[in-house]
Amino acid sequence: MSATGLGASVRRKEDFRFVTGRGQYTDDIARPGQARAVFVRSPHAHATINRVGTSAAAAMPGVLAVLTGAEFAADKLGSLICGWMVHSKDGSPMKMAPHPALVAGKVCYAGEPVAVVIAESLAQARDAAEKVAVDYGALPAVVDPAMAQSADAPQIHEIATRNTIFEWHLGDAQATETALRGARHVTRLDLRNNRLAPNAVEPRAAIAEYDAGTDGFTLWNTTQNPHVARLVLSAFVGVAPEHKLRVIAPDVGGGFGSKIFIYPEEVICLWAAKKVRRPVKWVADRTEAFLADAHGRDHVTHAEMGFDAKGKIIGLRVKTIANLGGYMSTFSSSIPTYLYATLLSGQYAIPSIYCEVDAVYTNTVPVDAYRGAGRPEATYVVERLIEVAAREMGIDPAELRRRNFIKAFPHQTPVIMTYDCGDYGASLDKALELAGYKSFSERKREASRRGKLRGIGLSTYIEACGIAPSQAVGSLGAGVGLWESAEVRVNPTGTVEVLTGCHSHGQGHETTFAQFVAERLGIPIENVAIVHGDTDKVQFGMGTYGSRSGAVGMSAVAKALDKVEAKAKKVAAHLLEASEADIVFKDGKFTVTGTDKSAAFGEVALNAYIAHKFSGSELEPGLKEGAFYDPTNFTFPAGCHVCEVEVDPEIGETRIVSWTAVDDFGVVVNPMIVEGQVHGGIAQGVGQALMERAVYDETGQLVNGSLSDYVLPRAEDLPPLVVDTTVTPCPSNPLGIKGCGEAGAIASPAAVMNAITDAIGTEDLAMPATPQAVWAALQRTTRRAAAE
């Protein structure tokens, strides 16, 4: 292994600009003559818009335009869309309601934009926005997914009777029913997967510019996938044609899914920029982020897991109601279906599984992918069930898991997926060893002497990443292909630019992709630049989410590098006056086999461009190759997380005292970066388990829409994290990579809840396990015990 090659913890190339304040995020960009946009947002969760009075606002100082939903409708722009078709059991398509970027008739969630003010300065736009007079006719609202389908709930969209978007199912209902009926033991749980606000620390922002000379648009946007944004904005919304719209995602300050989607604000900025003939900039404040960024999770689930006399799982049945909010966001339909139910087999050999999912509209901001997206919800169901089952049957939870692990690969689950490889016993054993599982009872006794309740919880999770191949996801309803593109441009001086359709918003691609390219070409890592996030530079790409960049994006680079090497060998053959078949490329050198004749990579690159050694009829000059890579399967990262907690029974407070993670991500490019991804994922999962929940009251007001009210994990809430790996190389891509970005968030909520319920001795506890919730659960247990 070289100091900068695959497997080395290379320090990040991007960090110099970030630690010195030289990063360039969207809000750091100021375009000459830019105006500022401020949105007028509905204070009602559900209301008709009777009239929007704009004259007072338009007369305010500095105001360039006040635009409303009526004008947006008059321009006949298209609707925002959900790009994944899901069909109901009866074969009917999902009920996708129109979603105009600026509404005219009715609002469906509090915070929905109804007008926009464009003014010379932010302060002037804010002042004027307060003068926009909207006459609303308030309607009753529904916010709870469990209530959305009831007969007395208000119907939000004409197209969706009883607010039902689809009633979907997967698996074999009859076989599962038979299995559960014949089971020796059935564990049943009612679970809520709490609604989360993603809260990347950089709020969303957009700057749109229109050039009348070229009739072209440029959009700087906090997006994880600039090409998909351009596609939706052009092909569906029609705000600008694809070839006349440049989307730039500069430095992006975290995404976690929330910056995948195409939101109303960027549509409006583009539309308004052409109207006012000025660059239009919008930056969300945190309150807007809470109100208008797509939220995550929000499932209500009943689940049953059946076991035979030997403790083998024989059937799993799950019924989930998934809240999709007021409109269907870009990928919302796929999250509680193909990214959720397909993972319900976990790491276990389960002969029969049946899952029903009803997706519903409510008067809340749309819900879509948030770190893990469907897979944390599935893991929470499976890992809570097996832990509770172990306790009910009096079997050690680690042993019950081990008894049910899949051991032979490939393994076909009853819910679509074919797991390609893994060694679940290895990651469990290593995690238990590192966590000191065997000596837990001693620590529990010691804690008890201090008046603390100590608990331990496991989560042996699986996820599906690198969502592909395109043909497969297309058959499941995806509106796009999920391949990735790469282009390798070798310059005459031998330096290399690599263009990727992936996008880095914290993942460190400028380093990891460069590690791979430098090693492969045998050139210094400083000579490699990674280019991403600009539709004018990179022709097309699918962006970064679903832990796909290594497995899919880097594989595309590998494919392009194969072509570069093949072409360079031809150049080298001419240069070295040898047969192409005799040229060997190794460690940055082209050698004529069996001789000492060789040429360095840079020399061959130069000769490819000066083209003095070959004729144009023999070989094209230049050294630049592109590739599109479509994987043969999903990848299946898996592992085991062990959480140990201490609960103070007096006040219900939970302290996480230790955390051990052993993950199998296949081949690891940069261990330092991979560990960092795991750390961050764990923190987000701990946030979900202990403190985070976006709360809407019954009228549809988000009651904790600020960082003073919605609690994010802080440094004090987390212990030092022990993170390690096991490796089974992924056979489904050339590099053996599985992906690591979401694992922490997928594994951790179940581990925390398993630990707390172990500590307090009751399963009657929902996320987030706040001190109040834990204390109340303890009181209920004490009361029950007293009554018995």
Place this chain on the structure above:
Amino acid sequence: MPAVSLTVNGKPVRVEVEPRTLLVQLLRDNLRLTGTHVGCDTSQCGACVVHVDGKAVKSCTMLAVQAEGADVLTIEGLAPGDALHPMQEAFRQNHGLQCGYCTPGMIMTAVDIVRRKGFDLDDRTIREELDGNLCRCTGYHNIVKSIAAGARAMAPDAPMPQAAE
């Protein structure tokens, strides 16, 4: 419009601002020092931390006019030219950042922690002192490591830094 005179990163500046202008807006919009970030509107996140007269301050909690006569240091002024302050270098070496958005505020806070608590910082002290700074990427593990290493490197008797890897 009132004018405010202050020193920013060692340079005297005089800026006309609306009275409601926040210090962070003066830095970002008027002086184009965009390394100081804004992550919230309730003074919770700490992305905007700068030093005012040597102390860490959330620059979103202070009006620009309140900085009259003050000496303000931002992330851009922490080290001269292309050099890195030991704390910046420690964040780079210890992977104390991912998306980089909270990083300037973290580093400015970290330098202030060292000023108040010394060069030998334990895990618990650092975590407590980071109460005012949010990071959504790192889970804080490597930030805590970075600050401990940066604090040691800031000590007067610290060995000269090794060449960067």
